[in-house]
Amino acid sequence: MEAKKEVTLPIEGMTCAACATRIEKGLKRVDGVEDANVNFAIEKSTIHYNPEQTSIEAFEKKIEQLGYHVQHEKQTFDVVGMTCAACANRIEKRLNKMDGVSEANVNFALENVAVEYNENQVTVQDMMEVVKKLGYALKPQVSKEETTNRKEEEIRHQTGKFIFSAILSLPLLWTMVTHFSFTSFIYSPDMLMNPWVQLALATPVQFIAGKQFYVGAYKALRNKSANMDVLVALGTSVAYLYSIFLGIEWQINGAAGMPELYFEAAAVIITLVLLGKLFEVRAKGRTGQAIKKLLDMQAKTARVIRDGEELEIAIEEVAVGDQVIVRPGEKIPVDGAIVKGKSAIDESMITGESIPVDKNIGDTAIGSTINKNGTLTIEATKIGKDTALAQIVKVVEEAQGSKADIQRVADRVSGIFVPVVVGLAVVTFLAWYIFVSPGDLRAALVPAITVLVIACPCALGLATPTSVMAGSGRAAELGVLFKGGEYLENTRLIETIVLDKTGTVTKGEPALTDVVPQGDMTEADLLKMAASAEKHSEHPLAEAIVKGAEAQRIDLIETTDFESVPGSGIQVTWEGEPLYIGTRKLMKQQNVDIRSIEERMTELEADGKTAMLVGFQGKLAGMIAVADTVKETSKAAIDRLHEQGLEVILLTGDNERTAQAIAKEVGVDRVIAEVLPDQKANEIKRLQQEGKKVAMVGDGINDAPALAIADIGMAIGTGTDVAIEAADVTLMRGDLHSVADSIELSAKTMRNIKQNLFFAFAYNSASIPIAAIGLLAPWVAGAAMACSSVSVVLNALRLQRLKLKREA
């Protein structure tokens, strides 16, 4: 049986959360669909389905049936190698056969092909690969800017429509403003009081600017559901048609006096709702800016060496194994290993860490980071969708597209809100018409229209997704990747943080800690001797000694006759005499007396350090110790976790004494030591059985089961060495402050969501009764509705400027 598949489809034409709910329901009814999730804010639908039972084409068909449209990427490629129309045909046929390609048109004369495709099913690389196999080459003409252009076009269109609507509504609003006793001194031409002039001004607003509401309402009603368009269309149409009726009545009665018309209410409502929509489109674009920023970080071209020549090629054409040259100040185009040169690299865009990192030959370089001061040659190891940046973009996109639990509740509420509101409007009308002002159609219609308009649930549909988008985007900028909305929501509920020791609290690599000289030796002499000897060794402990000496600016000298003594240490020739570095056993074999240092050695070993003895000329020259050291930021970060009210536990496979020494240094509350890697998950389970919500923080490689079983699994690492897939939350910065950051981000995002839901609910719930008793004019309802959407989106955008306590 084929495994379950997931696809994300971009959808056009949704106007409110009710549309999203309708598409979701429709998709769930398709045979073979296990789950469907539609996010109104980012206009995308994620579908989990069984490919044996259904296909993406079926989803697209269903979405079209419901009155919406699946958006496809469009890309034009130059085609190299075509010699006749048959070639064009062949390429066209092959591309059209590919899954995910909806249309491919080859233009032989222009030597290009325009492809419309679903980027989730097929990538540019896939298409290039397929065409390459046919014997031709595809070269992308333009980058992925079409989507941005489309958004800009939408903003332009909405702005134009709003201004057009405002120009026509202003004279109507003018008549209304001069209507009150305290404003009657304002000049108002008689012409504007004429019902037919008002009709002439209101009609284009109603049917040209307001067309989108009728189209949206028609689509919704055709599918036996209702959305905000239904409310706006219904409310404004009633006001408009009733005003026409009053105008005819006025004309029949000799055109005497001034009829009380509602053209201005209909026009102003449409104008204000359009203004709200305009703000919404603009702000929605901004909430997704994190992804845009991430994509913009990518280099567009790379300078590679091919056949000994330096060529500048498009980033899509770089292959694994290519040697890429990066000059100072340039972006590193792909993930790779440095094969030549050294430099400092600014990795802040990936890890959030502002200080550039020194890199040397053999170190990894992350694509999209900036090479600061030296020319580097990098061998590409990961390209396209495998790069760290591509994976980060994927995680952030998924998080932004996923739903927090709180959103599901909001969706359910907004799904039933519209029919309930229509019901309330009818009840309001009947109550006024029968009881309050019997037989007075005008008195009954106005509050009913106001109820319809004020209760639009568009703010409700925006409340959660905009916050999740802005929150997860800001988190990504700070080096914290939440895999889904639910993790962004639940991380704040954690009570206990379990920290893996190696690589999490400590650096995970040995460093020089103690130099203990004996006899006439000084520390510097002993270190020079040991580091010079170990320079030829590739052992991690030897590297730690050499790095320690280099850090103290000790000049190393050449030694000869390097020999490794397996399991015991090394031997070299130093100034013509043998020099030994290694264990007690090695010293014993060489008859070196170590009694003077034995006690100190035992002490160091008890602290978890590895001590190495240095013997020269048959005597003990001293002892060097190395150990995994605590990260500089660990203690401050753990203090911060305590301030957040969390219990911090250290979990390690090391012996109790080493673990306690580290625990004391960083200040954790409890230590669970001597736990084998496969038992870590059991320890997490045990803590959960104590009724605690547990987060496990580890490197994501050897503690994957523990990360999986914890309520929240957090993988910590820098750049490419972190297993993003293994965890619910990935901490790219590599220091424990990110754990506290993630909790703070989660708490602040949730607070933002709750504020948004309050704004959305408060406007609707508080205003409905006020509108029903006739205390609210319809145009005020339109303004309130626009305000509610705008305030929700603006509040969510505050998250983009969120400052964490650490930064403060």
Add this chain to the structure above:
Amino acid sequence: MSIKKWVSIGIIYVCLVVIAYGVLTGKNPFESKDIEPHDHAAVQILEVKQSSFI
């Protein structure tokens, strides 16, 4: 359609309505007669005073 076009169409349309009003009614479109003020509050107070409640 560009923003400029929307704005131009809006302004031209309003101008046409004004001109059409002047042509069809023969009146000055910008004339403002001293019409009866629509002071709802004053009217309501008057109604209450005239009612049998006082």
